[in-house]
Amino acid sequence: MNTVHDINTAARTATVDAGVILSSLHEAADDHDLIFPVTFGAKGSAMIGGILSTNAGGSNVLRYGNTRDLVLGIEAVLADGRVVDLMSSLRKDNSGLNLRHLLVGAEGTLGIITKAVLKLAPKPRTYATAMVAVASLDAALALLNRLQDETGGAVEAFEYMPRHYIDVHMARVDGAREPFDAPHDINIMVEVATTTAMDIEDMLQSILADAMERGDVADAVVAQNEAQRRTMWERREAAAELTFWRSPIVDTDVALPLDQVQTFLDRATARAADLDPGCEPFFISHLGDGNVHYSVYPTRADAELHDKIVEAIEDTVEELGGSFSAEHGVGLSKLNTMRRRKDGVALDMMRKMKVTLDPHGILNPGKTIPD
Ligand SMILES: Cc1cc2nc3c(=O)[nH]c(=O)nc-3n(C[C@H](O)[C@H](O)[C@H](O)COP(=O)(O)OP(=O)(O)OC[C@H]3O[C@@H](n4cnc5c(N)ncnc54)[C@H](O)[C@@H]3O)c2cc1C
CATH class of the missing domain: 3.30.70.2740 (Alpha-Beta Plaits)
Incomplete structure (x- = not known):
């Protein structure tokens, strides 16, 4: 169950089996100049079924939403063996309770997801990525809002790495480098992206230069090429290893x-x-x-x-x-x-749904919904 059945470029949807690995879907969409926007450190192993079941988030939620926001249709096997076919690709469908949203994020307690129809987004032509140092999280939020306002909502990622995170990264990852010449307490990785001909990098540079002149930003480094962008992302995506060692x-x-x-x-x-x-x-x-x-x-x-x-x-x-x-x-x-x-x-409602759909408690027993 690991087939990408269809990439519909006109409707911008992907029909996939639950066993498709996230990075395989990324590649399949990329072949059509489209993206499936959910991304995170485990993209090389996480499967669509697990991603849907955990309603995974990741680094692009800011722009594209959680997994739930990107699901149009779903197929699942219920505890009694019946298959519920909700494999719609509709953007509007008010035909009763939204069972698709019930299955997404249920952590496998209500049914086993076998297939899904997912929304794809146009592939940005250009990404501009920077490390930015600010004095406070209030200043960071003001910068985020300014970037959103001036780029028309083009911010894809806005990731905070405190000083101790950078220190552990430097200590534990071969070849790791400081993001700035001088150490800062609040280090933000920001990425903006556009599908238009707008010079997004120039825009990011000038917003950051102006913010530095006003004293709103203490330091900034804009990635000059894909290798520098990757280095910034690798620092961020090392989070699990840097936390759980x-x-x-x-x-x-x-x-x-x-x-x-x-x-x-x-x-x-x-x-x-x-x-x-x-x-x-x-x-x-x-x-x-x-x-x-x-x-x-x-x-x-x-x-x-x-x-x-x-x-x-x-x-x-x-x-x-x-x-x-x-x-x-x-x-x-x-x-x-x-x-x-x-x-x-809310707990009572969850328990009643669980008992109704899985009366013998065979689907992920004892998980997610407490007795
Ligand atoms: C290095 C790393 C970084 C991560 N970063 C992020 C992050 O930034 N943001 C984020 O949101 N998450 C993050 N995660 C968590 C990640 O989202 C989940 O681990 C992943 O999506 C789960 O997919 P999986 O295939 O590994 O599922 P599994 O771990 O196998 O399963 C997850 C749950 O879903 C259920 N399940 C699996 N398949 C199905 C199915 N077909 N039908 C019904 N239920 C099913 C399982 O029973 C289990 O309860 C990270 C994980 C790692 C290891």
Whole structure:
């Protein structure tokens, strides 16, 4: 089940089996000057079924949305063996409940996805990519909004790498280089892209030059060629390796309103330090969509301490109107959190759907939807 059945260039859709690897779909779309915009570090192994089931996000959510926003049709096998055929390529279809959106993000608890129709987007003619240093996340947000306004919403990625991330990258990756001549605390990788003849690189250069003159940006380096662009992306895409090489670790994947990210970081870090003086925070953020992969390395492996730190982080997220699960889903590791934090009525609805569609509990039993 790993066939790309059709790339429809007129309708800009792809019909694919669930076992197609993300990078294979990227290549198939590229052959037609189109893109499937979802992308992240695991693109060489993640399959469409897993991507749909986890409603994966990645670095381009800012412009193209999550996986859910890119699905037009779906086919799935239900627990009783029936096949539900929702393989539509329609952009509008109000014929009853949206079952496609129910299956996407269900983490395999309601059915096994076998096929999908996905939206493709035109391939940008030009990408302009830069590393930018700013003094604060407020300044970063102001820059993001300015870039969106002046480029007509062409920002594809706006990724925050704090100083400690750069330090670990330098220490652990052969040939890694500092993004700037002098070290900065807040390092942003920004990418803008256009399908038009607009000189997007020139536009990015002049916005950044002006922002530097006004003191809004401390430093900026624009990639001059594809190799430099790749180097910037490789630094960002090393996140999983740079996070999980140490243990013990408390790792979270949270979403916050865009203007609350700094408050979250300050509060969560202070609370973790209160619980475990000497613990070290480590984080990276898809800042453009408010998603923070916030981890803490505690000073000792202690299950009780681990839970307390998780609770403190989740309390902070809740206070700020965020979500304890941004793009990695719930699985087993966030089951208790679901039980504690998710709205009770929402949980009740989820349980009823699960019992109705999978009365014998054979689809990913015990995952995602707590008893
Ligand atoms: C290095 C790295 C970087 C990553 N970066 C990001 C990121 O930036 N953003 C992001 O959103 N995610 C990221 N991820 C997570 C990634 O999105 C998921 O790991 C991936 O999409 C899951 O696809 P998979 O084929 O590996 O699925 P699996 O891990 O095999 O499965 C994931 C879940 O989906 C279910 N499932 C799988 N196939 C089907 C199917 N056909 N029907 C129903 N259920 C199914 C499984 O039972 C499981 O619950 C990253 C992962 C790695 C390893």
